[in-house]
Structures are given as C-alpha cells and as structure tokens.
Amino acid sequence: MKLVPLQQHIYFTNALQAAGINIFIHETGAILIRKGPVLYAAGLDADAPLGAVRNTPKTAICVASLDAVNHQFARAAGFRQVMTPATVAELDLTQPMQMHAKWRHAVQKAQDGPLKTLHRSFDMAKDYWLLANDMAQQRAKKFRAMPHAIVQNWPAHETQISVALDRKTPVAAMLFLKHGPTVTYQIGGANEAGRSLCAHHRLLREATAIFTANGHQRLDLGMIDTENAIDLARFKLRSGAAARKLGGTWIAPRRLFGMRRPKVRVMDL
Numbered sequence: 072m073k074l075v076p077l078q079q080h081i082y083f084t085n086a087l088q089a090a091g092i093n094i095f096i097h098e099t100g101a102i103l104i105r106k107g108p109v110l111y112a113a114g115l116d117a118d119a120p121l122g123a124v125r126n127t128p129k130t131a132i133c134v135a136s137l138d139a140v141n142h143q144f145a146r147a148a149g150f151r152q153v154m155t156p157a158t159v160a161e162l163d164l165t166q167p168m169q170m171h172a173k174w175r176h177a178v179q180k181a182q183d184g185p186l187k188t189l190h191r192s193f194d195m196a197k198d199y200w201l202l203a204n205d206m207a208q209q210r211a212k213k214f215r216a217m218p219h220a221i222v223q224n225w226p227a228h229e230t231q232i233s234v235a236l237d238r239k240t241p242v243a244a245m246l247f248l249k250h251g252p253t254v255t256y257q258i259g260g261a262n263e264a265g266r267s268l269c270a271h272h273r274l275l276r277e278a279t280a281i282f283t284a285n286g287h288q289r290l291d292l293g294m295i296d297t298e299n300a301i302d303l304a305r306f307k308l309r310s311g312a313a314a315r316k317l318g319g320t321w322i323a324p325r326r327l328f329g330m331r332r333p334k335v336r337v338m339d340l
Contacts, residue, residue, distance in 0.1 A: 073251075074289055076138050078102060078114035080250035082225055090220030097124055114138045115318075121148030125323045137318025145321050154320035160304075160312035162290040164254075164283045171309035174272060181273035186235045186242070188274060190281055193230035193246060195223060201232070201244050204260045222246065222257060233278045235261075235270035243270035247278060252288040275310060 077083055084102050087094045093105040097112075101124050104111040112124050112135040125133050125148055137145060140156060162168065170178070202219045209216060222230070225248050235243040243265030246258040261270055282290060292312050295304040308314065 074253050075251065076114035077248060077250055077253070077255045077291070078136075079138075082229060082248075082250050083221070086221045086224035089224040090218065092218075092220070108132055109134060112136065121145060121150060121321075125149055133323040135321045137321065140316055140318045142318075145318070150321035150323055152319050153322045156317045156319040157294045158314050158316050160292040160295050160307035160310075161315055162279060162292065162310065162312045164279060164287050164290055168276070168279060169311035170276075171311075174306075174309035174311075177269040177272040178276045181235075181269040184268045185237055186268055186270055186273065187237075187239075188233065188235050188277060190231060190233045190278060192227050193222065193225075193232045194227075198232055198244075198246075200241070201246060201258060201260060205258050208260065217257070222248070231278065231281070233274040235265055235268070235274055237264055237268065242268065243274060245271065245274050245278065247282075247290075249282075249287065252286070253291060254282050254287050254289070255291040256293055271306065272310075 079102055084094065084096065087102075087104065095103040095105055095110065097103055101112050101115060103124065104113065109132045110124075112121075112133070115121065115124075115135055115137050121135060121144065124135065133150075134153075135145070135150060137156075142152070145152070202222065205216070205219070229249040231247045231249065231254075233245045233247070234241050243261035244259065245256060248255045248257050259271065265271070279290060290312075292307045292310070295307055295314060297304045
C-alpha cells in the first residue's frame with residue numbers, strides 16, 4: 072500500500088465532508104478544498120497531474136501544496152512558487168529508533184518516574200480536554216492549526232491517544248491519526264509536570280512500538296521549525312526522525328485565469 076500524506080487519504084476527504092467543508096475530488100484522485108475563488112490542492116506528490124488540476128472548471132485561483140520537491144514538473148504545469156518548502160520530521164517504523172543519547176536518557180527518566188501511561192482510541196467524551204488545551208495554546212501563541220473537525224470526524228478505530236498520568240491526573244498527551252501504513256502526529260500537549268518528567272519522550276517511544284507491532288511503516292511527526300520552535304524541532308529530530316523537505320506552495324499565475332492581482336490566503340480552512 073502506498074505511503075500517502077494525511078491530506079490525500081480518503082479519511083481526510085470523509086472528515087472534511089462530514090465537517091461541511093467545501094471540497095472537490097478531481098478525476099485524477101486529488102483532494103481539492105474550495106474557499107471562495109480559491110481551490111487548494113494539498114499534499115500532492117511528484118506524480119500528480121498538476122496541469123489537469125490547474126484547469127479545473129470555474130476555478131479562479133488554484134493553489135497547490137506539494138508533498139515532494141519537483142520544481143520542474145510544477146513549472147511545466149504552469150505554476151509559480153509563492154512559499155518556500157517546509158520541512159517535516161518522519162520516523163521510519165520499519166527500522167529501530169535511532170535515538171540521540173540525551174533523548175534515550177529522557178525516556179529512561181520518564182520510565183523511572185511516577186508516570187503511568189495509557190494508549191487507546193480517541194474518545195470525544197473523555198478526551199475533549201486535549202482539544203480545549205490545544206485551542207488555548209493556539210490563542211496564546213497566535214497560530215492556527217488544522218481544524219479539530221478533522222479529528223472529530225476521523226474513524227475512531229484509526230486514532231490513538233497516548234496519555235501520561237501522574238497520580239491519575241493527565242500531565243501530557245499525544246494524539247495520532249492512522250491512515251493506511253502511515254501515522255500522523257496531530258495534536259499534543261503537556262503541563263509543567265509533564266515536561267519536567269519527560270512524559271512526551273516516553274509516550275512517543277511507546278506509541279512507536281505499538282504502531283510498529285501493528286504493521287505501520289511511517290510516523291509523520293509534522294513540520295519542524297529550527298528558528299521559532301527549536302525545542303520542538305530538537306525533540307522530533309533526536310527521536311531518530313529524518314528531516315524531509317516538502318515541495319513548497321505554488322499558484323497558477325493570474326494570466327491563466329484572466330485576473331489582475333489575486334490575493335490568496337493559503338490553507339485557511
């Protein structure tokens with residue numbers, strides 16, 4: 072089974088539709104998200120027929136986020152780059168984790184401490200607190216992430232929440248979405264106690280063991296930012312994850328659509 076990004080899996084399509092988000096499934100299989108005059112194609116790989124996507128009828132502006140770096144095929148399809156490529160951290164679950172010594176020490180510290188852990192499917196009634204904490208974090212740090220409607224409409228049996236508890240009180244959690252042979256780390260959070268006890272190190276170590284045992288091949292830990300979120304980037308990379316550069320964000324130039332100055336806000340669902 073092909074390893075595909077979360078945005079190109081049928082679960083993502085179904086979740087968007089259930090959330091009432093206006094999408095269009097192109098004849099090529101590409102999942103397109105419509106926002107007014109903008110049609111956004113997410114996570115396309117180097118084999119995607121960008122030319123066909125660009126020429127979708129009644130589309131004023133077409134924006135494409137590429138999963139792979141292949142500038143030649145994007146330019147050949149009539150696109151121009153408007154955002155530089157992001158970088159994601161990925162763990163190869165078919166190989167043992169190549170943990171940095173300090174990361175391994177943090178795992179041991181968490182295992183020797185008072186924490187108890189649990190790993191199960193996400194339950195909205197029991198686990199809404201994690202979504203609430205995530206919203207508070209977004210407001211405090213002034214950023215926007217993928218809508219929680221994606222999580223709420225993901226098949227429950229294809230989710231996993233990993234929680235660390237100190238005296239029955241949650242101090243850290245990580246939420247994962249499974250899609251085929253790939254798993255994507257979606258939401259996480261920890262309070263001061265969870266951070267001091269290295270809870271996330273233990274949770275990720277145990278979660279990867281579960282995913283590997285269940286036959287998953289890759290864990291996408293999300294984007295890394297070594298300038299604005301150095302601690303998070305270090306956490307991901309020291310786990311043994313490899314950094315992979317994506318293909319950037321591209322837009323079909325205005326001359327293709329008879330427009331003068333299109334204004335686009337990328338991926339604002």
